[in-house]
Amino acid sequence: MWHEDERNPNVTTASNNSDSLVSLRNVHFSIASRRIIDGMDIEIPRGGVTTIMGPSGTGKTTLLRLIGRQWVPDSGQVIVDGVDINRIGRDELYALRKRMGMMFQTGALFTHMSVFDNVAFPLREHTHLPERLIRHQVLMKLQAVGLRGARDLMPSELSGGMARRVALARAIALDPMMVMYDEPFTGQDPITVGVIMQLIRMLNDSLGLTSIIVSHDVAEVSAISDKLYLVAGGKVIDAGTPAHMQHSDSEWVQQFMNARPDGPVPFHYPARDYAEDLLEVAT
Amino acid sequence: MIADRLQALGSLVIDSLRRFGQATLFLMRALGGFTDMLRKPHLLVDQLYSVGVLSLAIILMSGLSVGMVLGLQMYNTLVDFGTEDSLGPAVALSLVRELGPVLTALLFAGRAGSALTAEIGLMKATEQLAVLEMMAVDPLRRVIAPRLLAGILSMPLLAAMFSAIAILGSYLVAVQMLGVDEGAFWSQMQAKVDLYEDVYNGIIKSVVFGIVVTWIAVFEGYDATPTTEGVSRATTRTVVYSAFAVLLLDFMLTALMFGD
Numbered sequence: 436m437w438h439e440d441e442r443n444p445n446v447t448t449a450s451n452n453s454d455s456l457v458s459l460r461n462v463h464f465s466i467a468s469r470r471i472i473d474g475m476d477i478e479i480p481r482g483g484v485t486t487i488m489g490p491s492g493t494g495k496t497t498l499l500r501l502i503g504r505q506w507v508p509d510s511g512q513v514i515v516d517g518v519d520i521n522r523i524g525r526d527e528l529y530a531l532r533k534r535m536g537m538m539f540q541t542g543a544l545f546t547h548m549s550v551f552d553n554v555a556f557p558l559r560e561h562t563h564l565p566e567r568l569i570r571h572q573v574l575m576k577l578q579a580v581g582l583r584g585a586r587d588l589m590p591s592e593l594s595g596g597m598a599r600r601v602a603l604a605r606a607i608a609l610d611p612m613m614v615m616y617d618e619p620f621t622g623q624d625p626i627t628v629g630v631i632m633q634l635i636r637m638l639n640d641s642l643g644l645t646s647i648i649v650s651h652d653v654a655e656v657s658a659i660s661d662k663l664y665l666v667a668g669g670k671v672i673d674a675g676t677p678a679h680m681q682h683s684d685s686e687w688v689q690q691f692m693n694a695r696p697d698g699p700v701p702f703h704y705p706a707r708d709y710a711e712d713l714l715e716v717a718t
Numbered sequence: 719m720i721a722d723r724l725q726a727l728g729s730l731v732i733d734s735l736r737r738f739g740q741a742t743l744f745l746m747r748a749l750g751g752f753t754d755m756l757r758k759p760h761l762l763v764d765q766l767y768s769v770g771v772l773s774l775a776i777i778l779m780s781g782l783s784v785g786m787v788l789g790l791q792m793y794n795t796l797v798d799f800g801t802e803d804s805l806g807p808a809v810a811l812s813l814v815r816e817l818g819p820v821l822t823a824l825l826f827a828g829r830a831g832s833a834l835t836a837e838i839g840l841m842k843a844t845e846q847l848a849v850l851e852m853m854a855v856d857p858l859r860r861v862i863a864p865r866l867l868a869g870i871l872s873m874p875l876l877a878a879m880f881s882a883i884a885i886l887g888s889y890l891v892a893v894q895m896l897g898v899d900e901g902a903f904w905s906q907m908q909a910k911v912d913l914y915e916d917v918y919n920g921i922i923k924s925v926v927f928g929i930v931v932t933w934i935a936v937f938e939g940y941d942a943t944p945t946t947e948g949v950s951r952a953t954t955r956t957v958v959y960s961a962f963a964v965l966l967l968d969f970m971l972t973a974l975m976f977g978d
Contacts, residue, residue, distance in 0.1 A: 535852065539845045539848065561854065
């Protein structure tokens, strides 16, 4: 802890009033000598919906884990609300995480708890509210995602889309400053995709959140995002508004935005010469 | 060739030591969560039910069976020498010193230990542990500590119940079926079984086994590769490592307690 008149050494030159809520600066990250992120710079503006897109396996989810300090980068800085998240102690990290919500790809609901108890969990852990007020809070959050009537169901009784909406209600239970969404549309039917899209935008605007989405669903995220990042090969390829990305000159961007099967991301996995391969089999 | 083998052996030793170090740090952090149970006792009560109460059936059934077999086998041996009246203390000493703590620990590893590993491993695979972290809740204090404490508390109680029901089983066979004198059975047991030397040492063994088996179970779950195969392997490791640890520790503790 520090006094007001002392400068917190973990607060970087980007003050809390910066336009960016989250900044990744020259971040490198590897898993078992395999380079996942190779010098990325990303700025997440406050109050907006920012989407990080990219082909599968390019480290999009890794970025969310680095922002939440579930993983620590090999080098570079991750600044969240003016604080270098990798230079703070456990107590400060947990205080910061209480202001960060995250919706995991699977929902990650606690399977032994009802929908109500899942949403109430962070409130019971981190507040001293009486149960009557917790009930009000939970019902309000469930109403916001349209599942107040499902409060007594168990996670095993929910569809995939419902589970994600419950996870979203739980992520906003503590009224965080930001919510991170890991592949929120993957594997969902069109109606559920529409519901989740609407919820992300509506909650972001009505609660004054900052939203970070990791996804490869171009049409969906283009419709609700203020800013898009395209990442591939561990680097940022391009960034800008959805309109900017649609008209980008980059071959990478065009291949991704227009779902072309071949291009900078090749159709074929690297292999030896096709004819040589066939001849060897023949002999 | 020899250099390669030496290198592989060295690598194995270093990896084992590293993993033991990780498990020790994991244990230390989980122990720090025991104080949370004072504020949230329901966390411990839930786990005492899951780890302890749900293990009762297999412990009691096994205890009764072991006691009956012991009674029968010892009678067949002792009756040849006309010393069947010593059956009571022979059975009781075998149970409270050795068989009670050891067999209970092995059964506990198979029933509760494997369940703990699978549960925690699946929580990891389904990102429930990660979501706890992101909600600023330490999984070691919220998930691991209650299970660890429940295992440590349950083991000596289960071992005591195993020994008690086994003695009852041997009584049923030896006294009720084979005609050993009831007075001799109980009075010799009372005279020969020492509270400090035998019963307390048995309790110490079961507490040590409880710590080790539960520690292995929760660590293997927490450290499991978060896939179906990873959880399966971790569950198998829990049972195998626990069995080795219990048998090795039993020899060491027996040598310390009863060796001259």
